[in-house]
Amino acid sequence: MNYDEFVNSKRILVAPSGFDTDRPINPMLFPFQHDIVRWALRRGKAAIFADCGLGKTPMQLEWAQHVYRRTGRNVLILAPLAVSRQTVKEGEKFGIQVHICKTGADVQDGINITNYERLHHFSPDSFGGIVLDESSILKAQFGMMRHEITDFARSIPYRLAASATPAPNDLTELVNHAEFFGIMTEAEIKALFFTQDGNSSNQFRLKRHAEQEFWKWMASWSVAL
Numbered sequence: 001m002n003y004d005e006f007v008n009s010k011r012i013l014v015a016p017s018g019f020d021t022d023r024p025i026n027p028m029l030f031p032f033q034h035d036i037v038r039w040a041l042r043r044g045k046a047a048i049f050a051d052c053g054l055g056k057t058p059m060q061l062e063w064a065q066h067v068y069r070r071t072g073r074n075v076l077i078l079a080p081l082a083v084s085r086q087t088v089k090e091g092e093k094f095g096i097q098v099h100i101c102k103t104g105a106d107v108q109d110g111i112n113i114t115n116y117e118r119l120h121h122f123s124p125d126s127f128g129g130i131v132l133d134e135s136s137i138l139k140a141q142f143g144m145m146r147h148e149i150t151d152f153a154r155s156i157p158y159r160l161a162a163s164a165t166p167a168p169n170d171l172t173e174l175v176n177h178a179e180f181f182g183i184m185t186e187a188e189i190k191a192l193f194f195t196q197d198g199n200s201s202n203q204f205r206l207k208r209h210a211e212q213e214f215w216k217w218m219a220s221w222s223v224a225l
Contacts, residue, residue: 018044018158021066028094029058036223037062040160045181047135047161047222054225057090060131060162064111065096067158073128075158077113078149080134084113087133116145124152135161138176150180171204174218183221193217 018041025034033055040046040063050056064075077098079087084100091098091111099108103121106112114122116137124130130153132138138146138161153159161177175189184192190204193214197203206214 016043018042018046019070021070023066023069026058026062026065026094026096029062030055032225033059033062037066039223041066043221044157045159045183045221047163047177047181049163049222049224051225052164054164056162056164057087057133058094060133060160061087061091061094061096061098061111063160064129064131067129068110071128071158074107074109074126075111075129075131076107076122076127077111077131077133078116078119079113080137081115081117083133084115087113116149119148119152122152124155127156129158129160130156131159132161132163132180134165135163135177135180136165136173138180139170139173146176150176153180154182171206177222181221 021038021041025037029037036048036050037059040048040059048056048059050059060077064077067073068075077087088098088100097110099106099110099112101107101112101114101122102118104123104126107122107126113133132149137143138149140146159181161180171194175186178184178189179186193206193210194204195207197205
């Protein structure tokens with residue numbers, strides 16, 4: 001092993017756990033949306049941080065459709081209140097059927113959607129994929145909902161987080177997304193990339209020499225535009 005190979009072996013990379021779909025992507029998607037969906041399917045566990053108006057909903061629906069067709073297992077979308085019916089209507093535009101569910105008894109074959117507040121009515125064993133619509137709900141560091149979502153998704157192989165409003169300077173929110181995907185724990189992330197900021201035990205900042213590697217690591221499992 002030469003020096004370059006040694007250095008490259010120390011890089012922190014997140015191995016993909018998804019698949020290359022052999023099915024065509026919905027032609028109604030724009031080329032950049034098409035590429036993001038294929039990338040997210042290859043990753044298996046991925047975040048799409050797409051600003052308002054860039055088609056976050058059709059991308060996550062297309063992703064969910066391919067996961068269902070590939071695995072034969074249902075996909076659950078978790079969404080804020082009042083978003084479920086909007087998502088169903090958006091699905092109709094793109095020829096993708098979405099079922100609104102109040103409990104696990106309502107789950108049908110394909111893509112299902114429910115509110116975050118109803119998560120306790122469902123079992124993770126019923127799903128092969130999960131989508132977090134407005135995944136900034138993971139922002140709360142000590143929130144019960146964040147822990148419930150992360151624990152629920154732990155055994156689900158395909159996971160997608162989608163948000164139009166991630167805070168790029170809120171490192172806790174980004175760390176919480178990584179924990180949701182099972183990429184790395186909060187303690188591991190802090191040990192690798194962060195240091196305590198001043199005398200506070202609750203405030204952390206990126207180590208200056210680790211900034212570039214941190215954002216490279218982020219780019220291996222998330223896309224922002």
